[in-house]
Structure formats: C-alpha cells, structure tokens
Amino acid sequence: xxxxxxxxxxxxxxxxxxxxxxxxxxxxxxxxxxxxxxxxxxxxxxxxxxxxxxxxxxxxxxxxxxxxxxxxxxxxxxxxxxxxxxxxxxxxxxxxxxxxxxxxxxxxxxxxxxxxxxxxxxxxxxxxxxxxxxxxxxxxxxxxxxxxxxxxxxxxxxxxxxxxxxxxxxxxxxxxxxxxxxxxxxxxxxxxxxxxxxxxxxxxxxxxxxxxxxxxxxxxxxxxxxxxxxxxxxxxxxxxxxxxxxxxxxxxxxxxxxxxxxxxxxxxxxxxxxxxxxxxxxxxxxxxxxxxxxxxxxxxxxxxxxxxxxxxxxxxxxxxxxxxxxxxxxxxxxxxxxxxxxxxxxxxxxxxxxxxxxxxxxxxxxxxxxxxxxxxxxxxxxxxxxxxxxxxxxxxxxxxxxxxxxxxxxxxxxxxxxxxxxxxxxxxxxxxxxxxxxxxxxxxxxxxxxxxxxxxxxxxxxxxxxxxxxxxxxxxxxxxxxxxxxxxxxxxxxxxxxxxxxxxxxxxxxxxxxxxxxxxxxxxxxxxxxxxxxxxxxxxxxxxxxxxxxxxxxxxxxxxxxxxxxxxxxxxxxxxxxxxxxxxxxxxxxxxxxxxxxxxxxxxxxxxxxxxxxxxxxxxxxxxxxxxxxxxxxxxxxxxxxxxxxxxxxxxxxxxxxxxxxxxxxxxxxxxxxxxxxxxxxxxxxxxxxxxxxxxxxxxxxxxxxxxxxxxxxxxxxxxxxxxxxxxxxxxxxxxxxxxxxxxxxxxxxxxxxxxxxxxxxxxxxxxxxxxxxxxxxxxxxxxxxxxxxxxxxxxxxxxxxxxxxxxxxxxx
Numbered sequence: 001x002x003x004x005x006x007x008x009x010x011x012x013x014x015x016x017x018x019x020x021x022x023x024x025x026x027x028x029x030x031x032x033x034x035x036x037x038x039x040x041x042x043x044x045x046x047x048x049x050x051x052x053x054x055x056x057x058x059x060x061x062x063x064x065x066x067x068x069x070x071x072x073x074x075x076x077x078x079x080x081x082x083x084x085x086x087x088x089x090x091x092x093x094x095x096x097x098x099x100x101x102x103x104x105x106x107x108x109x110x111x112x113x114x115x116x117x118x119x120x121x122x123x124x125x126x127x128x129x130x131x132x133x134x135x136x137x138x139x140x141x142x143x144x145x146x147x148x149x150x151x152x153x154x155x156x157x158x159x160x161x162x163x164x165x166x167x168x169x170x171x172x173x174x175x176x177x178x179x180x181x182x183x184x185x186x187x188x189x190x191x192x193x194x195x196x197x198x199x200x201x202x203x204x205x206x207x208x209x210x211x212x213x214x215x216x217x218x219x220x221x222x223x224x225x226x227x228x229x230x231x232x233x234x235x236x237x238x239x240x241x242x243x244x245x246x247x248x249x250x251x252x253x254x255x256x257x258x259x260x261x262x263x264x265x266x267x268x269x270x271x272x273x274x275x276x277x278x279x280x281x282x283x284x285x286x287x288x289x290x291x292x293x294x295x296x297x298x299x300x301x302x303x304x305x306x307x308x309x310x311x312x313x314x315x316x317x318x319x320x321x322x323x324x325x326x327x328x329x330x331x332x333x334x335x336x337x338x339x340x341x342x343x344x345x346x347x348x349x350x351x352x353x354x355x356x357x358x359x360x361x362x363x364x365x366x367x368x369x370x371x372x373x374x375x376x377x378x379x380x381x382x383x384x385x386x387x388x389x390x391x392x393x394x395x396x397x398x399x400x401x402x403x404x405x406x407x408x409x410x411x412x413x414x415x416x417x418x419x420x421x422x423x424x425x426x427x428x429x430x431x432x433x434x435x436x437x438x439x440x441x442x443x444x445x446x447x448x449x450x451x452x453x454x455x456x457x458x459x460x461x462x463x464x465x466x467x468x469x470x471x472x473x474x475x476x477x478x479x480x481x482x483x484x485x486x487x488x489x490x491x492x493x494x495x496x497x498x499x500x501x502x503x504x505x506x507x508x509x510x511x512x513x514x515x516x517x518x519x520x521x522x523x524x525x526x527x528x529x530x531x532x533x534x535x536x537x538x539x540x541x542x543x544x545x546x547x548x549x550x551x552x553x554x555x556x557x558x559x560x561x562x563x564x565x566x567x568x569x570x571x572x573x574x575x576x577x578x579x580x581x582x583x584x585x586x587x588x589x590x591x592x593x594x595x596x597x598x599x600x601x602x603x604x605x606x607x608x609x610x611x612x613x614x615x616x617x618x619x620x621x622x623x624x625x626x627x628x629x630x631x632x633x634x635x636x637x638x639x640x641x642x643x644x645x646x647x648x649x650x651x652x653x654x655x656x657x658x659x660x661x662x663x664x665x666x667x668x669x670x671x672x673x674x675x676x677x678x679x680x681x682x683x684x685x686x687x688x689x690x691x692x693x694x695x696x697x698x699x700x701x702x703x704x705x706x707x708x709x710x711x712x713x714x715x716x717x718x719x720x721x722x723x724x725x726x727x728x729x730x731x732x733x734x735x736x737x738x739x740x741x742x743x744x745x746x747x748x749x750x751x752x753x754x755x756x757x758x759x760x761x762x763x764x765x766x767x768x769x770x771x772x773x774x775x776x777x778x779x780x781x782x783x784x785x786x787x788x789x790x791x792x793x794x795x796x797x798x799x800x801x802x803x804x805x806x807x808x809x810x811x812x813x
Contacts, residue, residue: 089145089146090145090146090147090188091143091144091145091146092143092144092145092146092186092191092192092193093141093142093143093191093192093193094141094142094143094144094184094186094192094193094194094195095139095140095141095192095193095194095195096110096128096139096140096141096142096195096197097137097138097139097194097195097196097197098110098128098137098138098139098154098197098198098199099136099137099138099196099197099198099199100136100138100154100156100198100199100200101136101199102136102156102173102174102199103173103272103287105158105272106156106157106158106173106174107127107128107130107156107157107158107159107170108127108128108130108138108154108155108156108199109122109125109126109127109128109154109155109156109157109170110125110126110128110140110152110153110154110155111124111125111126111152111153111155111384112150112151112152112153112181113150113151113152113181113385114144114145114148114150114152116142116144117142117150117152119383120383120384120385121381121383121384122155122157122172122175122214122383122384123168123169123170123214123215125155125157125384126140126142127140127159128140144184144186145186146186146187146188147186147187147188148185148186149183149184149185150183150184150185150186151181151182151183152181152182152183152184153175153176153178153181153182153384154175154176154197154199155172155174155175155176155211155384156172156173156174156175156199156211157170157171157172157173157211158170158171158173158272158306160308169215169308171211171213171214171215171216171306171308172211172212172214173210173211174199174200174208174209174210174211175208175209175211175384175603176199176200176202176207176208176209177207177208177209177387177388177603178202178203178205178207178387178388179386179387179388179389179390180387181384181385181387182197182202207387207388209388209603209640210600210640211603212376212382212600212601212602212603213306213374213375213376213377213600213601214376214382215308215376216306216307216308216376217306217307217308217309217310217313217373217374217375217376218304218305218306218373218374218600219245219304219305219306219307219310219313219315219342219371219372219373219374220302220303220304220371220372220373220374220596221243221302221303221304221315221340221369221370221371222300222301222302222303222369222370222371222372223241223243223300223301223302223303223317223367223368223369223370224299224300224368224370225295225296225297225298225299225300225301226297226298227367227368228295228319228365228366228367229365229366229367230335230356230364230365231363231364231365232364235321236321236335237321237322237323238294238321238322238323239294239295239319239320239321239335240292240293240294240295240319240320240321240322241292241293241294241295241301241317241318241319241320242290242291242292242293242317242318242319242320243273243275243288243301243303243315243316243317243318244270244273244288244290244315244316244318245270245271245272245273245288245303245305245307245313245314245315246270246271246313246314246315246316247271247307247312247313247314248311248312248313248314270290271305271307271313272287272288272305272306273288273303273304273305274286274287274288274303274304274305275288275293275301275302275303275304276301276302276303276638277293277299277300277301278299278300278301278302278634278638279298279299279300283634283637283638284637284638285302285304285638288303292320292322292332302638303315307342310342310343310348310373310375311343313342313343314339314340314341314342315339315340315342315369316337316338316339316340317337317338317339317340317354317356317367317369318334318336318337319334319335319336319337319356319365320332320333320334320335321333321335334358334359335356335358335364335365336356336357336358336363336364336365337356337357337358338354338355338356338357338367339354340352340354340369340371342371342373345371345373347564348372348373348374348375348564348565348566349371349372349373349564349565349593350370350371351368351369351370351371352368352369352371353366353367353368353369354366354367354368354369372593372596373566374566374596374597374600374601375566375570376601377570377573377574377601377602379570379574380574380577380578382577382602382603382604384603386604388603388604388605388606389584389585389586389604389605389606390606391586391606391608391642391643391667391690391691392667392690398684398685398688398689398690398691398692399433399434399690399691399692400431400432400433400434400691400692400694401432401433401434401435401436401542401669401691401692401693401694402423402424402427402428402430402432402434402435402436402694403436403671403693403694404418404419404423404436404437404438404451405418405419405420405422405423405424405426405427405435405437406418406423406426406427406430416520417520417522418451419437419438419449419450419451419522419524420449420519420520420521420522420524421518421519421520421524421528421529421532421534421535422517422519422520424437424529424532424535425519425534425535427539428535428536428539432539433539433540433691434539434540434541434542434584434586434691435535435539435540435541435542436541436542436543436544436693437449437529437541437542437543437544438450438451438544438546439526439543439544439545439546439572440453440483440484440545440546440547441484441563441568441571441572442483442484442486442487442488442491443484443485443486443487443490444487444488445571446487446488446525447525447526447527447571447572447575448483448488448491448523448524448525448526449523449524449525449526449529450483450522450523451546452483453482453483453484453546453548453557453558454480454481454482454483454558455480455481455482455483455491455494455496456478456479456480456496457478457479457480457481457494457495457496458476458477458478458479458495458496459476459477459478459479460476460477482558482559483523484558484562484563488523488525491522491523492521492523496522519534526543526572526575526576527575527579529541530575530576530579530580530583531579537581537582537583539583540583540584540585540586541580541583541584541585541586542585542586542588542608542693543572543576543585543586543587543588544588544589544590544610545569545572545587545588545589545591545594545598546589547562547565547568547589547590547591547594548562549590549591549621549622549623549626550621550622550623551619551620551621551622552619552620552621552622553619553620565591565593565594565597566597568594569594569597569598569601570601573587573598573601573602576605577602577604580605585604585605586605586606586607586608586642587605587606587607587608588607588608588609588610588645589607589609589610590610590611590612590621590626591623592609592623592625592626592635595607595608595609595639595641596639599639599640599641606641606642606643606667607641607642608636608641608642608643608644608645608667608669609632609635609636609641609643609644609645610645610671611626611628611629611632611644611645611646611647612626612647613628613629613632613646613647613649613650613651613657614627614628614629614650614654615647615649615650616649617649617673628657629644629646629647629650629651629654629657629658630656630657630660632644632646632657633657633660633661633664633666636661636664636666637664637666641666642666642667643661643666643667643668643669643690644657644661644666644667644668644669645669645670645671645693646658646668646669646670646671647670647671647672648670648671648672648673648674648675648680648684649672649674651670651684652674652680652683655687658687658689667690667691668689668690669689669690669691669692669693670684670689670691670692670693671692671693675692675693675694676694681694
C-alpha cells in the first residue's frame, strides 16, 4: 500500500455505543467524545496501512483522512468515506473534490458507469461529505480500477431522515445534464489522483438541470392574493404571508400512545420548500426560509415541495398584519392560520376554498388555494447515463419544423394528409430538421397521432322505406365524435370526411371506395411513428401533447372530468422513453400543467410551452398563464422549461416577449399561419429565432430545381432499397395513390420577366422521364437562379384503377 501521511484523522462512530476496546486504543491521544463523534486533535503520523485504523475491532466506523498539503497549512478535520472495488484488480486511489452552492438541506452525490458508482442508478449513487470549514466543498475517496474509462456525474439530493442507512431514500434536486458525462481514465503509472470539479461547470459550459421525480411527489400551491378575503380589512395594515411545508406521520413510523400528542413536535417536521413571487421581476424559485412575505392584491405566490407520499404533506398558511404606529419598531400581529391538506384533493388538481381562523378558532377570512400534485412514473426507471437534449439552433441557423408533417390538410390545400407517416416522410425528404405532430389518447389508452379532439365521419342515414340505395349520396350525413370516446380499432374503421371535397357530393363515393396506403391513414400509433424505419433518426420529433382545456367563456374544448393528467402524461412519456432511442425529442403543450408534468416526470427531453398569446384568431383559455406571451415567458423561466413557442400574430406586432426570452436564455420558437408567407419567415429568421414551425414546407421546392432533386433522391432511394409492392417515396412526396403510375414529368423554367429560359447557370430546361418503377432519366440539371420560376407538369395514367380509356391527367406545381 502506498505510504500516505495524514495531518489529522477524524473517526466517525456509526453505532450509538462506543466499544470499550476502542476507548482503550485511543487513550494515548487527546480526544473528546460528543454524541456519536470522536475528534482526535494534533495527530500526525506516517501510516503504512490505513486499514489498521479501519479495523480496530469495530467494523462500523470509517477513518477520515486528509493528505498533507504542507507543514504551514492548517488542515481541518474531514470525513472521507472510503470505497473500494475487488482487491484482486489493480486500483488507484481517487479523491473527488466538488465545489458547489447547494442549499443547507441538500447533499452531494456521485454516480457513474462503474459498479461502485451505481451503474448510473441515482438511488445507488455514493454520498459525498461536506467540509466542516468550507461549506461549499464536498469530498469522497474511491479506489477505481486501472485501464478502464469511467464516466460519472454529480447530483444533489435531499435524503429522507426517517429511513435507515441500509435502505436510503432521497430525491434529486439538481444534476449535471451535459449531453456527455465527465470521464476519467487511470493508467498503470497513476498512484493517486485528486480531481477538482465545480458542479454544473463542464467543458467551459454550464449544465445544471433541476431534478426529476424518482420516488417522490411534487406539490405546487398557488395563492392569488386577489382571492384572499378578510372580515375586517380596514383594520389590517401591510398584510404579510408565511407558508411552511410539513410532513405528517407516515405508516412506517411508530404510532403515538394515547397520552402523546402528535402535533407537539409540529415545527420539527418542517420540510424543504421553495417559493416564487410570480408577478415580480425576480420571479425565480427561492429557498423558503419561513420568512414573512408582503402581499398586495395583484400578487401571485407559488410554493412547491416534494414529499414521498401525498398522505404526509400539508402546508401551513399564516397571515400577519404589520404596523409601525408605535415608533420605529414594527408591530406584528397574527391575523389567522389555515391548513392545506393535500390528501383532501381529488384528481390531483383543483381549487380549495379554506377558512382563515385566529388563535381563538374564530373565522376571520378565507382564501382560494390552487393545488397540483405531480406523481412519478413507476413503469420505467430513469438513470443519469444520458444527458439533456438542447433545443438551441445549431450551426448558427434557424431550423425548420414541419408542422404536422407538410402542413394542414383541411384548412388549406395540402399535398398529403396531416399527421400521417406519409406526411412525415415528405417533410423529412424536404429537409426538415424536426417534424411536429399531435398526440392524444384513445378510449383504450393508446396514444395516437391526431390533431383535433373531435373527428368528422360519414354516417349513412336509415331510409324510411327500409331500402338502402348505395348510389344515393344524399343518404350520407356528417357526424362528430370525440377521439377519446373510441378505441384504436374503432378509429381505424371510420370513414373520414374530406372537408376540402365536402361540397362536391360527386366525390363521396370515390372517397369511400378508393384504395389508401397504410402510411396515408390517420390515427397512427405514437409507438409506430417512433419505430418507423422509413423516418431517419437524424430528424427530430416535436411532440405536442394535446389536452382539452376550459375556455374563458365557460365552455370546454372537449368535456370536463377528462382523463386525469398524471396517468395521461405517464403513458405518453413512457412510450417515448422506451422507443425514441437516439432520436431528438421535444415535448410541448398548450396546457401549463401538462408542461410541468412533462418536465419533471423525465430527465431526457426538453419541454416547450406553446402559447397563443394575445391574438384575435383563437378562443382564450381560462387559465391565466396562457393569456399573454409575457406570462408564458415568465412561466417557462420559473419552472425551468426549455423555452416558449410564440404565436406569430403577436410577434409581428410586439417583439418584446421574444427579447425577454433571450435575456432569460430560453429557446424561442414561432408558429402560426403567418409563416406561410416567405417575408414573415425571413423576418423571424433575421431575428434569430431558434426554430420556425412552418406549414408550407414545400414552397421552396416549387421554385428552382430543388423539387427535381427531391424527386431524383426519392426515386434513387426506392431503387436502392428495391421496394416491392409498396408505394414509392416519390408518390408520397407528390401525394399520389399507390395505384398511380408516373409516365412523364416536364419541367419548364421561366425568368422573372416571364420569358422561357434557354439554359445556362441562371436557369434550366430539363425533361425527366419516369419508368413504371419511378426511375428517372435526367440528362442535365444546371444550377437554378433565385429569380427563376419553375413549372412542373406531371403526367400519369390511371390504367391500374380501371380508367384506361381516359387520357392522361396533368398536375402542375
């Protein structure tokens, strides 16, 4: 063993009773016994084998040691837990020293890829020890094997003091979320290593993320000061508020006898909590130190705490009146107190009106408490192995997101139906960085991709004469039904209404009998989209989680008493965690509480808050957090969301919320119909928005040679993959049915003055002939000009669908 010199040794006895033989061994030294600790002062000695001090007849204590830094340096007493692997493998002693600014109730941990570090399991992470002098320093000493690359991360957590050391329980408050973890490689020449780290600082960048729910629940209490009422407000001066989080008795604790009062030690059960003054400029969450907070009628206060069970959590709300009439020293008078019992809440979300009672138990007022309980996902265990995905723009350019694939299919003409695999493939071929789609739940709890909460279907009327005429189009009527009221099998059997052709009744029968490819069908399962092999993993998915909200007018988007949010979000997040693999994922939602759940239930993917802002096109939600873009920016910042997706209408008239988002280091997205115009897209790109959620994704391919490149790439891809009995990617990109067959494509190019181009670098003239398998024969494709306009004339026959006698149809783009 390496010769080590120690300035001091700090022995910690884990047992309550110190053995007599240990006392006899330590009689030669000057020591003090205080509770469970033994301090040995002014001890300096060369130790050949530190295990002699670890095994002094008592295996339940650790020797804490510190390497000498020099004779003139005063070395403080420290406790370094010692961890070792299999002694048959050559090991090197590594000391990790972490600098951090954790709160007083937080502890530092290390987790990593090695078995000794817990294999990335946060519950098996090794605790570090806090310095007794420098409170921002944490230490741990580990014997690690030589010749092996070991990855690791640091995290902070709050441990449950009611659990035993053999079965600890803690929840993560912060962790290092860099995409790639820290690494260490020990060579044969290494003897000892001291590694200095600063929490969250890695590779000259900051990667500190808030924790996620592992085994605990998060409770959020929102108090709107305008909803606080007092019996005699004229007698009150400078009303203040104090809120504390407490834990009640748990089932695993010993029960009190009849003589004992379980509320005598109420103050000792105080539990860590945080608060946010949402309306103030400094609205970030702060540690709640039970101080009195001044309130005004316009204030909104948010308090949060995490508990291991919902049955053990309560909030104590106290109101005070502070006046300074009797001099400089303020006079504090308690107005009253209210107790918020979270276990009384149904469905984990809602409002509770509570009385405020004085010391004589007389009601002196009331207030409304908004509560939200977020529960952890139990079906899948999440680890610290993978870092957090960034959503900031890459390569200093604004990225494009295909809205529902290549755009809407009902409100505006579109080549392909929205939210289908075919539409996603077309967006991928067009160069989209991400594909955006909507997810909601069916009656049998399967997440499907569909936008609207209701679906319009064809229903055949029952004739009065009991005879059914299949050719009478007037026998059809349109019915509306909620997606959540049907199972996945029932949705697949529906005959959808094509709203673009609804006015043309002659198209009805054709729509009913037409052959539709599977990739063009609506309601694909989320898991099918995630696993689809034709969608390359380099293209990310922006998943909007749909959830019906109540509108300000009093009605609801769907109906009240919809599926509970926790269970709803758990199913969707679990599917993504199990099947997304290396694909980039961004979660988003218009529902603020769904955003909070998406953020804290997982540790891998960023979450965006979608906002309509101040607009004239959509109904206003009842939730005040959705009313303006300024509020959306504050909400995202307070709750540590990745960013905000703004509505283009408000951004075109008021860019101030975007500026505030940049100052708060939030990702900025923009969506809306205004992005259909190229001048608006260029405007947002010049402002350096991170991503544009665009609908007319194919517009750039209708100018220049880009669209021909798309056709050529698609046909080459089909030929290389030797697709048989499948619809070609070319057919997908052009919106053709499987039965359609390319015969001829004629591309003409015109200059800006309307004259036909004759060739050269600034224009092109080309003909592409397609065989039955979609293979192209292109002779020359010169570089297009920005001023050229391209007309693509596509001709195909319909012999495969029984219309061989009709002439070839033409479709122009």
